[in-house]
Amino acid sequence: MPAPLKTKEEVIEQLTDVFREHGYTGTTLSMLSEATGLVKASLYHYFPRGKKDMGLAVLEQVGDRFLQEVIEPIDLDGNISEQLELMSLHLIKFYKDGRVACLLEVFSLGQARELFQDIIKKRIERLTNVIASLLQKAGFDSEQSRQRAIDAIVQVEGALVVARASGDRQVFIDAMQVLPTQLLRM
Amino acid sequence: MPAPLKTKEEVIEQLTDVFREHGYTGTTLSMLSEATGLVKASLYHYFPRGKKDMGLAVLEQVGDRFLQEVIEPIDLDGNISEQLELMSLHLIKFYKDGRVACLLEVFSLGQARELFQDIIKKRIERLTNVIASLLQKAGFDSEQSRQRAIDAIVQVEGALVVARASGDRQVFIDAMQVLPTQLLRM
DNA sequence: TGCATTATACCGATTGTTCGGTAATAATCA
DNA sequence: TGATTATTACCGAACAATCGGTATAATGCA
Numbered sequence: 001m002p003a004p005l006k007t008k009e010e011v012i013e014q015l016t017d018v019f020r021e022h023g024y025t026g027t028t029l030s031m032l033s034e035a036t037g038l039v040k041a042s043l044y045h046y047f048p049r050g051k052k053d054m055g056l057a058v059l060e061q062v063g064d065r066f067l068q069e070v071i072e073p074i075d076l077d078g079n080i081s082e083q084l085e086l087m088s089l090h091l092i093k094f095y096k097d098g099r100v101a102c103l104l105e106v107f108s109l110g111q112a113r114e115l116f117q118d119i120i121k122k123r124i125e126r127l128t129n130v131i132a133s134l135l136q137k138a139g140f141d142s143e144q145s146r147q148r149a150i151d152a153i154v155q156v157e158g159a160l161v162v163a164r165a166s167g168d169r170q171v172f173i174d175a176m177q178v179l180p181t182q183l184l185r186m
Numbered sequence: 187m188p189a190p191l192k193t194k195e196e197v198i199e200q201l202t203d204v205f206r207e208h209g210y211t212g213t214t215l216s217m218l219s220e221a222t223g224l225v226k227a228s229l230y231h232y233f234p235r236g237k238k239d240m241g242l243a244v245l246e247q248v249g250d251r252f253l254q255e256v257i258e259p260i261d262l263d264g265n266i267s268e269q270l271e272l273m274s275l276h277l278i279k280f281y282k283d284g285r286v287a288c289l290l291e292v293f294s295l296g297q298a299r300e301l302f303q304d305i306i307k308k309r310i311e312r313l314t315n316v317i318a319s320l321l322q323k324a325g326f327d328s329e330q331s332r333q334r335a336i337d338a339i340v341q342v343e344g345a346l347v348v349a350r351a352s353g354d355r356q357v358f359i360d361a362m363q364v365l366p367t368q369l370l371r372m
Numbered sequence: 373t374g375c376a377t378t379a380t381a382c383c384g385a386t387t388g389t390t391c392g393g394t395a396a397t398a399a400t401c402a
Numbered sequence: 403t404g405a406t407t408a409t410t411a412c413c414g415a416a417c418a419a420t421c422g423g424t425a426t427a428a429t430g431c432a
Contacts, residue, residue: 002396002411022296025212029388042412106295108351110208117353124352154361158344165294166310175340215422228378236423
């Protein structure tokens, strides 16, 4: 077989950028074709069931990357405040200073919602649990931890939206920087 | 002129529902036609420049309604805490318990972003100023008031997104209920 | 009548998708 | 080793359907 010009992972990353900017229905195969350098028919080689498959692949890969780059670096035995500061930095980096949207947000609209809602729901639940268990280590009880985990996700999503809508990325950066303090406040 | 079966306002309201659910690019003229009961030619009679015009009209009307239903009821001479509680209730009602999205969110994506970003930016700024001036009445200084106003908007947008993504509207309701306390916390 | 509204019919462009095919590497076998 | 066969990577061209949009004639009310 011919040596692939890029790995499937690289292709998915390029798809991700487009989906994040335009949402699911707003993204056309022409855009994806241009972003990857692959002609439309070639995209069907990697994703036999078309756009749905591309959306699924992007959703999965970006979810894995989030866990890997934002969650996994957290050391549960370390100083909790320091670990949250670290998470804050990684969040800012992951969302490129607020320049890129969250896939869970843009894929929960319209037609994409029906396609991906189960996956999205599970991702949110999983993320809530991970952050909650981290907060339990910090001494909060189960219910408090869960509530504050949800607050954190609300904060991230809201800050992304407002930064995007206002055109002021500093809103996102500021929100992420106060997040650790906010989560630990009694 | 022949008495129209519905006023233009009513038509715009019906358009709003579709745009809020599917975003701008995700909304097709067929959907809008079906939602209004008007055939395409009729839509073009009301909105000569097509989809853009419909988006603009919806953006404007929903913005007016927000001010009217959420902001204006606030009595600047009343007890500030009570007024914020009232705002919370109105927010829950305006966003139908978290069932509908914010237009500023869904119109700030992809192609719609370029079309509407100036308007969206101004809406956010205006809203920030209104809430900030309310908080100044509560005794916060100018900078604190502005920061907390942004926090409030972040909270609303974030709660809407998370409620939608998780399929749990209670997230939105809860977030709105704690909003007044949060805004006034020293 | 005159004018606002709608119906019908249509446009070119683009949508997501499919099919047939080519070329390059890997695997197999003589 | 060298020839053969699969397998993989990719592309050109076309598909029906739908997109947003536009004519123009018919309709209904003042």
